[in-house]
Amino acid sequence: MNEERYLRQITxxxxxxxxxxxxxxxxxxxxxxxxxxIPVLTYLxxxxxxxxxxxxxxxxxxxxxxxxxxxxxxxxxxxxxxxxKSQLSAQNSTTTIQIYQTYLxxxxxxxxxxxxxxxxxxxxxxxxxxxxxxxxxxxxKPFVYGALHAFEGQVSVFNYKGGPTYRCxxxxxxxxxxxxxxxxxxxxxxxxxxxxxxxxxxxxxxxxGIGEVVxxxxxxxxxxxxRMQRMKFQLQPGNNEIKTLATSYEFDCELPLKSVDAVELQxxxxxxxxxLIDVRTDKEFQRQHLKEAKHIPLGELxxxxxxxxxxxxxxxxxxxxxxxxxxxxxxxxxxxxxxFVNVMGGMNNMKDYVDTY
Amino acid sequence: MNEERYLRQITxxxxxxxxxxxxxxxxxxxxxxxxxxIPVLTYLxxxxxxxxxxxxxxxxxxxxxxxxxxxxxxxxxxxxxxxxKSQLSAQNSTTTIQIYQTYLxxxxxxxxxxxxxxxxxxxxxxxxxxxxxxxxxxxxKPFVYGALHAFEGQVSVFNYKGGPTYRCxxxxxxxxxxxxxxxxxxxxxxxxxxxxxxxxxxxxxxxxGIGEVVxxxxxxxxxxxxRMQRMKFQLQPGNNEIKTLATSYEFDCELPLKSVDAVELQxxxxxxxxxLIDVRTDKEFQRQHLKEAKHIPLGELxxxxxxxxxxxxxxxxxxxxxxxxxxxxxxxxxxxxxxFVNVMGGMNNMKDYVDTY
Amino acid sequence: xxxxxxxxxxxxxxxSEISFSDDFKPINVAELKKQLISSYPEFLKLNSxxxxxxxxxADDSVPLNGNDEIAIIPPVSGG
Amino acid sequence: xxxxxxxxxxxxxxxSEISFSDDFKPINVAELKKQLISSYPEFLKLNSxxxxxxxxxADDSVPLNGNDEIAIIPPVSGG
Numbered sequence: 001m002n003e004e005r006y007l008r009q010i011t012x013x014x015x016x017x018x019x020x021x022x023x024x025x026x027x028x029x030x031x032x033x034x035x036x037x038i039p040v041l042t043y044l045x046x047x048x049x050x051x052x053x054x055x056x057x058x059x060x061x062x063x064x065x066x067x068x069x070x071x072x073x074x075x076x077x078x079x080x081x082x083x084x085k086s087q088l089s090a091q092n093s094t095t096t097i098q099i100y101q102t103y104l105x106x107x108x109x110x111x112x113x114x115x116x117x118x119x120x121x122x123x124x125x126x127x128x129x130x131x132x133x134x135x136x137x138x139x140x141k142p143f144v145y146g147a148l149h150a151f152e153g154q155v156s157v158f159n160y161k162g163g164p165t166y167r168c169x170x171x172x173x174x175x176x177x178x179x180x181x182x183x184x185x186x187x188x189x190x191x192x193x194x195x196x197x198x199x200x201x202x203x204x205x206x207x208x209g210i211g212e213v214v215x216x217x218x219x220x221x222x223x224x225x226x227r228m229q230r231m232k233f234q235l236q237p238g239n240n241e242i243k244t245l246a247t248s249y250e251f252d253c254e255l256p257l258k259s260v261d262a263v264e265l266q267x268x269x270x271x272x273x274x275x276l277i278d279v280r281t282d283k284e285f286q287r288q289h290l291k292e293a294k295h296i297p298l299g300e301l302x303x304x305x306x307x308x309x310x311x312x313x314x315x316x317x318x319x320x321x322x323x324x325x326x327x328x329x330x331x332x333x334x335x336x337x338x339x340f341v342n343v344m345g346g347m348n349n350m351k352d353y354v355d356t357y
Numbered sequence: 358m359n360e361e362r363y364l365r366q367i368t369x370x371x372x373x374x375x376x377x378x379x380x381x382x383x384x385x386x387x388x389x390x391x392x393x394x395i396p397v398l399t400y401l402x403x404x405x406x407x408x409x410x411x412x413x414x415x416x417x418x419x420x421x422x423x424x425x426x427x428x429x430x431x432x433x434x435x436x437x438x439x440x441x442k443s444q445l446s447a448q449n450s451t452t453t454i455q456i457y458q459t460y461l462x463x464x465x466x467x468x469x470x471x472x473x474x475x476x477x478x479x480x481x482x483x484x485x486x487x488x489x490x491x492x493x494x495x496x497x498k499p500f501v502y503g504a505l506h507a508f509e510g511q512v513s514v515f516n517y518k519g520g521p522t523y524r525c526x527x528x529x530x531x532x533x534x535x536x537x538x539x540x541x542x543x544x545x546x547x548x549x550x551x552x553x554x555x556x557x558x559x560x561x562x563x564x565x566g567i568g569e570v571v572x573x574x575x576x577x578x579x580x581x582x583x584r585m586q587r588m589k590f591q592l593q594p595g596n597n598e599i600k601t602l603a604t605s606y607e608f609d610c611e612l613p614l615k616s617v618d619a620v621e622l623q624x625x626x627x628x629x630x631x632x633l634i635d636v637r638t639d640k641e642f643q644r645q646h647l648k649e650a651k652h653i654p655l656g657e658l659x660x661x662x663x664x665x666x667x668x669x670x671x672x673x674x675x676x677x678x679x680x681x682x683x684x685x686x687x688x689x690x691x692x693x694x695x696x697f698v699n700v701m702g703g704m705n706n707m708k709d710y711v712d713t714y
Numbered sequence: 715x716x717x718x719x720x721x722x723x724x725x726x727x728x729x730s731e732i733s734f735s736d737d738f739k740p741i742n743v744a745e746l747k748k749q750l751i752s753s754y755p756e757f758l759k760l761n762s763x764x765x766x767x768x769x770x771x772a773d774d775s776v777p778l779n780g781n782d783e784i785a786i787i788p789p790v791s792g793g
Numbered sequence: 794x795x796x797x798x799x800x801x802x803x804x805x806x807x808x809s810e811i812s813f814s815d816d817f818k819p820i821n822v823a824e825l826k827k828q829l830i831s832s833y834p835e836f837l838k839l840n841s842x843x844x845x846x847x848x849x850x851a852d853d854s855v856p857l858n859g860n861d862e863i864a865i866i867p868p869v870s871g872g
Contacts, residue, residue: 012543047546072447090429124793148792170762178759186369189404211581224568228585233771481872506869527841535838590850
């Protein structure tokens, strides 16, 4: 450990050499290398956390760059975990960086988590958040939670020294269409920067044993008013006694659904006329759409089903693939027995084709 | 402006294309490229602010890296503004980045500031903070303030639409030895990350006209409790009517002081025996000191002046050069007429020599 | 009685805060949830909804008083 | 009466909070500053010291009551 490098932390009363040594010995796993994971990893690496693990299956995309500030333009298209390893190593060559180019799954979660002291939940979806919660309870690891919606963020530390867990706040996973994610809803680039840094701070407090850890308290940060509110909550009996993972953490209401991906849809579009319904808003549709798409915003769908050509196979598309699932749920209710096909990933995955049509 | 790149912000209600367009047209000046300036620049660049100016005269040092996360190990020794320009350009090649490798001074402040819409105070010293305040009042620009002490940070937006200024909170500059800085006092790497991001958020709110700007309110953030408190304050008459800069913003109590720098002291040490007094704490002295130094902690100085060899010229050193000035103030009071010499920058600037002695 | 809304509930209600006049004030948290569902059916989908009364998590049985500070906190998933 | 300390004042006092018993309670902000200087002479050097009473900036003339929340806020310079 280089004293000169960490001099400003070593000089700090109540942190000192001991705090620095504890960081050096700590092993932190960050699940999700997106808007939240990037600032967490960046600061923990710079501050001298000895071992960092990163779990993420994605590649860098252009629309990540406005909030995932560790990625350069030249890194678009390469796996996020590789880009991160090269950036973090250049900043601090003494950190051991372990990368897992995979999603966290029921099959791998316990095996990965067991090697770390603390887990950071920096994911962007409910199934993984509930999986992390249950795996951390089973493995007896504290985990530092952060999540966003529009202009707001939440932070808490769960399963810390017998404290409450994520399920004590939100016992069961919301339905797939109940709560939108950032890709659908949008997010100001700076918000995950703030929430991720608040998570990194909690990681440091847990490791170094300084200050009051935000356990049993949910922080609610609002960017528009720049106010931070707090809600206290308690451990609910049984939530810290989970012994095995669920068989699946898919959304409970997941529909049995036919779907195509961007490449398949493109082949279909070039092969024959198809009935393709775009259920996004007027504004989204005007900005960019596929030439073949018929536009019926989700909110008008039940009133305008007469416009659908039910003789053809009906494909449904939205921005990210979530509202199109919702639309299909509605259509299946109206026309039981008829198949509707979801375009997975929506317009977000069509961007390479959209200009050519 | 690339829509795909900023899609998640354009999708966001209450921000949208208009907000993105305003960012694109904005010109933001960041004074200080340290712990606060780095996150401000990183996020404003990624989010699509069209023009960023950076003022800083320093070069990257190893002890910066624990909190100045944009700098890699390979950049140690090069000018900060150059390192920043290359990093920010790789992340977003569309930003116009204007660098000023200088300190902000009475001579250049108004000339530089006039080209920007908003100024970010990301400095680490009082003289520059008061200079920024006065220059922004004269030039009629809002400025976003952030500052740190140990585990705490402050944020506010001054001179915004006729609102109060920095001098409405703190009318006059503290004495040189009244308030320590980060180099002396230490700082947890993540704290400037949080405070800088809160500053970047205010910049975005001012530019895009969204939310409540933190004007007339001082935010007080404490890392140990992770609480944010607020204090309201008003414009004090006259503070928004400054018409000219002061002749100098040096500390009011600046002593007429002889001083040497690291290179000169090294030459002295190798040429002849000198009386060198190290006034740091026991802990700091034990960690690292110059072989020739006599150790008298500042707190014991008045009781132990008998140990000084007043026949020789007495040089005084501390960690950063602030406490040594204070010691010289005390010694000049006790021995009027005798000269004492301050080692500028203290042990921080001696690091290249300390191992060889 | 004022109720603050966070996350998706703010979007559902279309406001960050609503007031209940004393005549229509729910007597406890369960009653508040029922009233919200009847005014805004989308609340039905939020099976995990935390309610804070005076900055403390409150289960369905907690009674409500006129000057309580109430916050409706749904899960959020973005990252 | 409880007084919270921020920044260097926390270091000077050696605590983030001190209580004044009613008998020794300062009557206004000016009096509070005087008492702090007499107990901790280093306060003399802090020529710019903001005092918040119930989260509002208070000048020397503002009177103090037993249940006021008071915060002592010095300038900080680090970055």
